[in-house]
Amino acid sequence: MAARLVVSRWAAAPVAARAGPLVTCRRWSGAAADTVYDVVVSGGGLVGAAMACALGYDIHFRDKKILLIEAGPKKVLEKLSETYSNRVSSISPGSATLLSSFGAWDHICNMRYRAFRRMQVWDACSEALIMFDKDNLDDMGYIVENDVIMHALTKQLEAVSDRVTVLYRSKAVSYTWPCPFLMADSSPWVQITLGDGSTLQTKLLIGADGHNSGVRQAAGIPNVSWNYDQSAVVATLHLSEATENNVAWQRFLPSGPIALLPLSDTLSSLVWSTSHEHAAELVRMDEEQFVDAVNSAFWSDANHTDFVDSAGSLLQHALALLRPTKVSARQLPPSVARVDAKSRVLFPLGWGHAAEYVRPRVALIGDAAHRVHPLAGQGVNMGFGDISSLAHHLSSAAFNGRDLGSMSHLTGYETERQRHNTALLAATDLLKRLYSTRATPLVLLRTWGLQATNAVSPLKGQIMAFASK
Amino acid sequence: MSGGHKLSCSGIRFLGVLGSVCREAPAHRLRLTGAVNQPDWTLQIKPWIFNKYRTIWSRSYGVTFSCLNRIKRPPWMRLYSTSQTTIDSSEVKTFQALAHKWWDEQGVYAPLHSMNDLRVPFIRDNLLKAVDDHQPGKPLSGMKILDVGCGGGLLAEPLGRLGASVIGIDPVDENIKTAHHHKSFDPVLDKRLEYRACSLEEIAEETIETFDAVIASEVVEHVIDLETFIQCCCQVLKPGGSLFITTINKTQLSYALGIVFSEQIAGIVPKGTHTWEKFVSPEKLESILESNGLSLQTVAGMLYNPFSGYWHWSENTSLNYAAHAVKSMVQEHPGPAEFVIKEDTEELQANTSPSLGMPEELKK
Numbered sequence: 001m002a003a004r005l006v007v008s009r010w011a012a013a014p015v016a017a018r019a020g021p022l023v024t025c026r027r028w029s030g031a032a033a034d035t036v037y038d039v040v041v042s043g044g045g046l047v048g049a050a051m052a053c054a055l056g057y058d059i060h061f062r063d064k065k066i067l068l069i070e071a072g073p074k075k076v077l078e079k080l081s082e083t084y085s086n087r088v089s090s091i092s093p094g095s096a097t098l099l100s101s102f103g104a105w106d107h108i109c110n111m112r113y114r115a116f117r118r119m120q121v122w123d124a125c126s127e128a129l130i131m132f133d134k135d136n137l138d139d140m141g142y143i144v145e146n147d148v149i150m151h152a153l154t155k156q157l158e159a160v161s162d163r164v165t166v167l168y169r170s171k172a173v174s175y176t177w178p179c180p181f182l183m184a185d186s187s188p189w190v191q192i193t194l195g196d197g198s199t200l201q202t203k204l205l206i207g208a209d210g211h212n213s214g215v216r217q218a219a220g221i222p223n224v225s226w227n228y229d230q231s232a233v234v235a236t237l238h239l240s241e242a243t244e245n246n247v248a249w250q251r252f253l254p255s256g257p258i259a260l261l262p263l264s265d266t267l268s269s270l271v272w273s274t275s276h277e278h279a280a281e282l283v284r285m286d287e288e289q290f291v292d293a294v295n296s297a298f299w300s301d302a303n304h305t306d307f308v309d310s311a312g313s314l315l316q317h318a319l320a321l322l323r324p325t326k327v328s329a330r331q332l333p334p335s336v337a338r339v340d341a342k343s344r345v346l347f348p349l350g351w352g353h354a355a356e357y358v359r360p361r362v363a364l365i366g367d368a369a370h371r372v373h374p375l376a377g378q379g380v381n382m383g384f385g386d387i388s389s390l391a392h393h394l395s396s397a398a399f400n401g402r403d404l405g406s407m408s409h410l411t412g413y414e415t416e417r418q419r420h421n422t423a424l425l426a427a428t429d430l431l432k433r434l435y436s437t438r439a440t441p442l443v444l445l446r447t448w449g450l451q452a453t454n455a456v457s458p459l460k461g462q463i464m465a466f467a468s469k
Numbered sequence: 470m471s472g473g474h475k476l477s478c479s480g481i482r483f484l485g486v487l488g489s490v491c492r493e494a495p496a497h498r499l500r501l502t503g504a505v506n507q508p509d510w511t512l513q514i515k516p517w518i519f520n521k522y523r524t525i526w527s528r529s530y531g532v533t534f535s536c537l538n539r540i541k542r543p544p545w546m547r548l549y550s551t552s553q554t555t556i557d558s559s560e561v562k563t564f565q566a567l568a569h570k571w572w573d574e575q576g577v578y579a580p581l582h583s584m585n586d587l588r589v590p591f592i593r594d595n596l597l598k599a600v601d602d603h604q605p606g607k608p609l610s611g612m613k614i615l616d617v618g619c620g621g622g623l624l625a626e627p628l629g630r631l632g633a634s635v636i637g638i639d640p641v642d643e644n645i646k647t648a649h650h651h652k653s654f655d656p657v658l659d660k661r662l663e664y665r666a667c668s669l670e671e672i673a674e675e676t677i678e679t680f681d682a683v684i685a686s687e688v689v690e691h692v693i694d695l696e697t698f699i700q701c702c703c704q705v706l707k708p709g710g711s712l713f714i715t716t717i718n719k720t721q722l723s724y725a726l727g728i729v730f731s732e733q734i735a736g737i738v739p740k741g742t743h744t745w746e747k748f749v750s751p752e753k754l755e756s757i758l759e760s761n762g763l764s765l766q767t768v769a770g771m772l773y774n775p776f777s778g779y780w781h782w783s784e785n786t787s788l789n790y791a792a793h794a795v796k797s798m799v800q801e802h803p804g805p806a807e808f809v810i811k812e813d814t815e816e817l818q819a820n821t822s823p824s825l826g827m828p829e830e831l832k833k
Contacts, residue, residue: 062606401627
């Protein structure tokens with residue numbers, strides 16, 4: 001009997017939609033030289049190294065092979081230097097929990113960090129301010145130097161070197177993606193070619209290589225991005241007098257926000273986002289002028305207008321009638337005496353968001369997936385949040401014996417993080433634009449908005465909770 | 470096929486443990502365009518996908534229809550070879566192309582892939598209950614598992630990743646080829662998994678009491694002789710070993726949704742693909758298990774949501790369900806004396822096994 005068959009050649013639409021450009025699939029030669037890794041993390045920065053740690057210490061990954069590829073050299077820190085580094089990060093409690101889950105937080109505690117308990121954010125164009133703090137004055141967050149975090153992560157990676165291999169001074173130059181369907185000879189794994197010509201294969205490639213991610217570009221994932229017309233100047237500042245220094249200060253100037261983050265009783269770190277020209281000028285000018293510029297940026301009321309001031313105090317009185325107990329008087333940050341020599345550096349700012357965080361056998365985390373303005377101190381925290389989510393999904397996938405590169409759990413990670421990150425990215429961009437103007441209507445709007453938000457404690461609590469995750 | 474159709478004992482043993490049998494004449498079945506068994510996720514309601522099912526399932530199950538017409542065929546000839554006369558070579562080629570669909574997670578086998586979210590934890594957790602401790606990362610390491618009707622290896626691979634050594638058997642050569650091909654890329658799985666195109670009978674003779682677990686997922690509702698199948702499963706199990714079965718219940722609901730709706734109303738499945746009479750209820754399964762020396766530990770219902778593509782555990786076992794049974798530790802004839810709460814008193818009297826003599830076992 002001849003069975004009449006209807007054979008329609010069809011490509012699975014959902015897969016094809018995700019597959020992107022089909023690159024030539026590599027023929028599987030069964031070469032023993034190519035180790036098949038379970039997970040390869042491309043990029044050994046804060047987020048990449050933390051991802052490798054999180055997987056290396058995961059109980060369900062004991063049997064798996066993990067590789068971390070880092071283009072730079074291994075940074076060995078024999079002794080903590082006396083001078084503080086000028087690149088610091090604000091670590092939220094959620095990120096601290098992640099770091100302590102694989103033991104890195106203990107190393108950080110043994111080195112140095114600074115907890116802050118309060119945050120004051122205020123406008124340069126009006127009296128409006130918002131003050132964040134936790135109920136019992138618990139730690140809101142921690143200011144830690146990036147070098148310290150990196151060193152802690154490196155130490156923890158060394159401790160699990162049987163499961164996690166780290167390749168320093170290696171850069172991935174090209175990637176070959178697997179075909180969507182299992183063809184006769186093609187390898188189902190992602191193939192990575194390194195700068196020295198060697199190749200390796202992996203079941204899952206995690207891209208943690210920064211906002212110019214090579215993994216993202218090679219996978220053809222569309223990325224929405226723009227450059228801000230701002231650069232950030234960072235420096236380490238010495239305060240005039242020793243204080244308790246557990247408050248983080250941020251003032252929105254029309255040219256951009258300036259922030260003072262506590263490092264120790266006498267030291268604070270500066271992050272000043274301003275126009276490119278002004279940033280270059282700040283880095284060039286001599287120390288005294290720089291210190292004066294910083295102090296005046298925090299203290300000067302030159303941008304106030306009477307109109308906005310009176311409108312602001314009107315709302316303030318109204319709020320005081322409704323909630324007579326709460327009084328937030330504007331406090332002034334500590335004055336700055338001098339700046340550490342050679343600690344002034346600038347870097348450009350931008351915004352970016354990848355349209356997809358995952359493809360079959362590929363996932364993006366950290367700045368490769370999203371890039372944000374430092375005004376909210378959320379950049380690295382979003383990256384650590386990505387790590388928590390992805391490590392959790394991969395861990396349960398491993399315990400269920402699933403193929404690690406399978407889209408079913410990768411899309412779970414993507415959904416979870418896109419929801420969180422999109423809101424935060426939109427809010428940060430909105431704030432940046434809202435506070436970049438001197439136009440009276442917008443100043444009035446933001447003044448009243450800030451005052452109202454400051455008065456509503458549950459709302460402030462929600463904002464803090466969202467940012468602490 | 471009339472009810473009086475009775476195969477000879479050897480015929481049953483060879484043929485009965487594999488493949489699907491339809492009550493209707495095999496010739497009639499094969500006449501249908503790529504006669505297919507509706508895969509057991511009966512709520513699959515996407516007709517356009519169904520076209521792709523047809524040729525695949527005709528390959529696995531159409532083959533065995535022809536077997537019934539050739540009872541006198543020597544047992545050592547593999548089922549595959551008899552298909553040459555009844556299956557078109559173009560059909561074979563087409564199936565070869567479609568055999569790759571096993572591993573397309575969004576393709577025709579998507580429901581079986583997503584059923585792994587239930588099956589693998591079910592198997593893993595029940596096996597881990599029996600051991601005191603396990604290696605983190607490889608919780609099932611050291612266990613030997615037999616996957617009967619493994620298909621493309623969808624269930625064997627996750628179990629292999631969890632550390633078990635799995636032997637997968639399937640009557641259809643292409644499936645074994647696909648499974649073998651797929652595992653060959655992963656050096657770890659390559660060592661832990663082994664596939665053979667053979668019947669349960671053939672392997673049972675060589676592997677008496679060697680497996681810690683036997684899995685028959687979506688298989689028992691296609692078997693001619695369930696009694697013999699379970700007997701063979703018991704034979705290859707170590708004492709105290711586990712048997713895992715997932716199948717479809719024989720209820721009015723499964724008739725309504727699986728037969729009436731899928732076959733006659735929505736036309737998802739051609740008429741006669743599924744035989745409601747071959748569905749197995751948990752009670753019938755339990756009695757067969759008990760009579761073969763296996764005690765049923767767990768029965769849990771499974772529900773498929775065709776819109777989300779996910780399976781869920783359910784209290785309701787009237788459609789799909791999963792069962793876990795354990796072989797008794799007693800080595801001799803498995804007697805119902807071990808499993809007291811049963812009412813089969815006539816079996817009790819008929820059984821003259823010496824193990825019956827221990828009254829305290831009756832209390833268990």
